[in-house]
Amino acid sequence: MSPWHLTRRRLFGLAGAGAALAGAGAAAGYGLSGAPAADGVVAFRGEHQAGIVTPAQDRLHFVALDLTSTDRAAVADLLRRWTAAAERMTTGRETAEGGAIPANRYAAPADTGEALGLPAASLTLTFGVGPGFFDKLGIADRRPPRLAALPRFQGDRLDPARSGGDLCIQACADDPQVAVHAVRNLVRDGFGVTEVRWSQLGFGRTSSTSTGQATPRNLFGFKDGTNNLKAEEPDLLAQHVWVGDEGPDWLRGGSYLVARRIRMHIETWDRSGLDEQEQIVGRDKGEGAPLTGTAEFDLADLAATGPSGPVIPDDSHIRLASAEANGGARMLRRGYNFVDGSDGRGHLDAGLFFVAFVRDPLTQYVPMQRRLARSDALSEYLEHNGSALFAVPPGLAEGDDHWGRALLA
Template sequence: MSPWQVSRRRLFGLAGAGAALAGAGAATGYGLSAAAGPGTGVIAFRGERQAGIVTPAQDRMHFVALDLTGTDRGAVGDLLRRWTLAAERMTAGLETADGDAVPANRYVAPADTGEALGLSAASLTLTFGVGPALFDKLGITDRRPAPLAELPRFQGDRLDPARSGGDLCIQACADDPQVAVHAVRNLVREGFGVTEVRWSQLGFGRTASTSTAQATPRNLFGFKDGTNNLKAEEPELLDEHVWVGAEGPDWLRGGTYLVARRIRMHIETWDRSNLDEQQQIIGRDKGEGAPLTGTGEFDPADLSATGPDGPVIADDSHVRLASAQENGGVRLLRRGYNFVDGSDGRGHLDAGLFFVAFVRDPQSRFVPMQRTLARSDALSEYLEHTGSAVFAVPPGLADGDDHWGRALLA
């Protein structure tokens, strides 16, 4: 029998993975094949890179930032080991631990909270990162890389401390929101006594494509978002712009940095703007998503083109100011999501973009771009940045007993 025995979740109808996965599991010896891919609903947890970065972006996300409640490095290391075991099981469509999800003894708390029983793995990925303050708390400041520093305050920021920062982060992405929420809920539960939630964010409707097989999605302003995003099928560009190289410490080489920004969009004001104004602000047409100098979505934007009134793509347009041409060739791998968090009590929706980007160096690459956008982007009139965080995301895990944070805390 495999160390990962058939779970009650499978017995309750894990139809998404199906009998084919059970057969694949027999070949690998621990439940589900590491080679399982598109069409199975299972994405390999271990590998050279953490899943959830260049993985084709799923439809839903639950992101959580946590703080350490103590300074015991051993306790943190033990938690990360337990988190890894639970994460690997959940991404395979299993409960967080072996045993009955509904115990026979009704006076025993179930090991798994149970809301994902009967659901497939839904392409769940779990991505782990560490924040700047963790190194001070654990007395390992000599291991903190220079780029891992809190982001500066940008012009117009209205950051809520309760929605910013964090010692650790977990990004759960899936094609079923309940699967993503279940994963975060159970990891948070496992961390009781060692970590506590600082903030979290639910997202829907991805706002970027991370694979050439995906169509470009739209944000809540109704425009296609992330047309020129880096893709999984561009390994050389990923090496240049996303993955940390020899400049990073041993524990981070092959990993990356995650930048998170909660951006409230004043959609009611935007919705009263006429179409021409909206398109001039963005620099693209709203229907096809083409730059104002082209006819197709993927036509290159001609930033030098001029018309009777000046540049065809305005100097303060979002497309121009966010372009690689205007930022020294810098590019980011975007992986954001839309959000609607109720209303603000004044008749306006608290809605917007939860911006997530992966980048090789946030200080030299993201910060200059964001400073330019905050200062000059016409779109800024309709945006309000309310949360901010940065995390270092280590590389993937090797087979065996390798676990999150092992190389960092060794």
Template structure:
């Protein structure tokens, strides 16, 4: 009997063929690699030392999804990761998810691409995978390889996390300049994973809230302030090696070249914020709302001077201003690479917008970076009067896929 998986060419052999880019004619995967897409329509290279979608200049749209693995068969999980990798290599280059595409297969079989991105360019799509702590239980023999960096995050003061939209065995971050391209990618990975994974939760995002390259202007969050002015940038090679990329000596050699991802869904009480005076808003952030300059300064990228005082003799930037509490000087130099997104998920039963920031941050070790920074903010930041953390995720994002013979997580399962 020919199974559906074999019919669609998604078995192990099919994955190898897809991974090699064996399609009729010259494959887009064979094009000379670029460091990054040169326009919003162009593809971003899939293969490399690190996964795309981390230091890649942040795109405008997000579809982030966490999955639970519903098989206990290690071989099935590895096969899925191989199939996902082959599909991701195609999707990120503007191709369809499988070699038969949306209309090229047998009429009596379901297509191996859902088709809603037909005719659309690659739109800078990147797909980034991560492994949650729950994947390292007894099911797949991975317990000994669980990184210490995946230690559970502490309970932070004031958070009200919903378990239904937190955690997950796997996550996939899809970023693109076209929301339909990002949604199409996640939809097809979920389709390929049917019977082996189920969607635990997902989040759509729009309007990046950080710049990951010096070629990008600083965007604004839904509170109207420029966000991520002092973010790590892809041009900061030495800082990235120190603060972002995991190394073989960090305790989990299979993660060398990877990074650790923290997600937080942060709801903003925008109606209350909108009734707050401009002066108070600026004092809370420690920056001007228009230019984004530190208080006491003139331009967005002026150095933060926490000792500078105003005519009243008080510091321009208070001890509890957001920029002071989050600054590397307050945390032994710890920094994050942020690439979060705004979200609006309709309104609640009281007619208030369900809106805010889907926070995404990559780092070398959450225990030394995100945790101390967030503890300080949770304890002292006046901004907490206007925000609520409602979901949380922590994932180990492995190194990049080297070539068509490699796959997501190979270093974990075969290393």
């Protein structure tokens, strides 16, 4: 084990928070790329929030919260405390000094303790605000016009208990207990100011966000996100992901997060023939190649025709989701598989928790989803039952900068 390997147990014994953080930063070789260092620590501060272009980790715990207070000062104080706790947890430490084992054994521990002894596990915590945040705090004039509830798309069966939210926190890590611990402790600290609206656990990332990652598979068994934007494409990220001068000051350099809970009717899909599955998706199931190619990353020839018409069918998923079909619009996908038990009727409640980061949801995501909902052959096997949109501010500067500071100043 490296002498610089960081765990919550080891850092708990260091003399002070400042010394521990400085040591962790120097050891981890923090940078602005969002990539984890050798010890699994991802830089918390930088130009953009971590957890967007960071190489996608294997596990997710996503939570949407509602404000229960309209006191702007109380909310600002909570965001300050959340930032301090989040920064500690992403370096493998407990949420606060005193942690899970306080000196006063009759006091409630400051940290719930289930991550004691576990490494940082590439934990990232990404913060966003929803439309209601502004109305409840009396700052509606600061809400960007693009931040509004997503429209209802054809076929949507949205559950209000799985949609919306005033705030969100996305925790991604390579250890599920590390991600759950992070969300659990931030939720706990928000008592009296926020409450959970809904949450989602995810496993097995369904997109790669770095060229160093292999393309994963979704629960239909197909490689997912082959043409996803990558961290190594800064020009494309600037064009499609990061909010520019068109956004308010507090959002420039940030992004918009689209979240959709998509139940997949896997039992019906599993009874479909392989040829039908490949025609619906537009790709070969084994290699992941488009039906006009032989290798996964071959460009799909959407103009190719055969005896029965287009080789890649007009209603195939990859055609309708392609940049060519959507005016060149692209997005950074960061979704996860989920299995949340069964529905009581012999079917798994399983599917894709779709997460995407875009510069403009109204010109990038909405038109594409309308096209998919109307014409995609895959829609027969999908049910969208959760939906939310959040604005994700840019990253934090060094020093005392904290979540929401520029927004609530």
